[in-house]
Amino acid sequence: MNQYIKFIINYSNLILGKVSLIFSILLSTLLCYSEENHEKIVSLNTAFTEAAYVLGKSDKLIACTTFCKSPSGDSRIIKIANVLNANYEQILYLKPDLVVLSGLTSRNTMQFLDKFKISYKIFYQEKSFKDICDNFIAFGTLLGCYEKALEIVNDSILEVENLKLKNKSIHPKIFMQIGSDPLFTANDNMYLDDLIDYSGAVNIGKDSKIGYFSTEEVLLKNPDFIIISTMGATAIKDKEEWKRFECINAVKKNNVYIFDPYALCIMNPKSFVTSLKELSRILHG
Structure with missing residues (x-):
């Protein structure tokens, strides 16, 4: 909970330039994510393949795209898609409990996932640093590490604020x-x-x-x-x-x-x- 309180304060500072009690209360309501814990994830969104490693949850990844850069030596995760198209047979074979999509994912892929009742989550292209933080926390909840995601976001906001002061x-x-x-x-x-x-x-x-x-x-x-x-x-x-x-x-x-x-x-x-x-x-x- 301490991480959450620090996050609210830092997030308010980032967005408003000062701490707003009303904004903090609204934010605490908006960001009450319900934590999940998916174990077999296919990532068709390169940014969130990377995010899984940042969160220390790469063990949950079973497949990703050819554009994803896995850390050296990690050959466990198979490549089953490019940015736009995926190998549907391999997805069925792997039996994921979650497929992570991007805004570039084709409608055909979504229709395929719907047809076979495979759960998926779409993360659209972020338009701001705030969006990046929001999506990262949302992704963390899907991996069962909400607190860890919050801690990383909190530390990142503090670093950004310090850099902004140096660059004035x-x-x-x-x-x-x-x-x-x-x-x-x-x-x-x-x-x-x-x-x-x-x-x-x-x-x-x-x-x-x-x-x-x-x-x-x-x-x-x-x-x-x-x-x-x-x-x-x-x-x-x-x-x-x-x-x-x-x-x-x-x-x-x-x-x-x-x-x-x-x-x-x-x-x-x-x-x-x-x-x-x-x-x-x-x-x-």
Whole structure:
């Protein structure tokens, strides 16, 4: 219970900037999850495969997607799906008591699970650090470790708050590229906007409608840093492409960086803190 009280206070601080008693009471009502304890989980959501390891409950995973990165040496968990499609025969053979889905999971997969009365839970893409924390706690309840999830979230919120205080002095402009063709960036409807905000930077793509951006807009807004988080060789090519535009402050000062796309795509409270530390190091040294 002490962890829960600390969480309420820290969570209120994060969202409101100060402790609100009314908000705390409402929050305590909203976050009264009913703990479950699933033992055989198929994860078709990469972020929550990772979250199971963070929670120390990877023993409950029996299968995941080809995109999931399991810690070295853990060959126990079989790969039965890509991001969009799953091997239905293998799911039936494994007899899971829970399948974890993402917002990208096909309707056909859900219809298959419904047909064979296999329990599933959908976790949609988070839009903020708050959403990341909420989903992580909800996932923890499914694994029977609500208190552990709460403890991790509480510690992560404290680390985020400390980093925000350290990053208050300088506010460089940043362009975060997360797609190349077309050029795509993080807007204020993505948790990456929180990452940029908490790093002390100004997100020049914040107001883009759905993330689409143009090279001309980048030139006009003239960012101090360009962060590229695209896949593999594409990122290296993108970095070389930006170097052509010597009028951009980020290029002039050699502030064009490649950021691990897996780290930014696969988020839980602990990995958010890790990415925030890395972004803060790039921006502030």
